[in-house]
């Protein structure tokens with residue numbers, strides 16, 4: 556069994572700062588559970604463009620307010636606490652954050668640690684050893 560607390564992750568290499576968010580990565584590939592799980596806060600006033608070509612991501616909002624734009628299907632969704640979205644079609648999307656949003660994010664395959672978005676908003680596909688798979 557794995558038990559972790561947010562205050563144990565803060566300030567470690569599982570606490571990853573991006574330009575528009577902080578991602579506290581509770582579970583990663585080397586935990587060997589088949590997915591990664593993050594507590595992510597995206598900051599008010601920011602816009603983040605993403606395209607998870609290599610992963611499926613599920614996102615559950617527990618705090619704040621944002622607008623999600625599905626660029627592939629030309630749809631817009633209001634994101635508030637209690638809303639889940641899942642990028643099961645690897646959709647290109649944008650999050651425009653009105654109030655800091657706190658999200659529980661699950662990635663399959665799991666992230667390995669320090670991944671950050673490239674110019675297209677994609678995370679690389681890495682193994683637990685950090686090498687491209």
Ligand SMILES: CC(=O)NCC[C@H](N)C(=O)O
Nearest residue numbers: 576578593595614658660
């Ligand atoms: C909601 C979202 O996708 N934010 C970007 C960060 C990502 N969820 C992460 O935790 O690395």
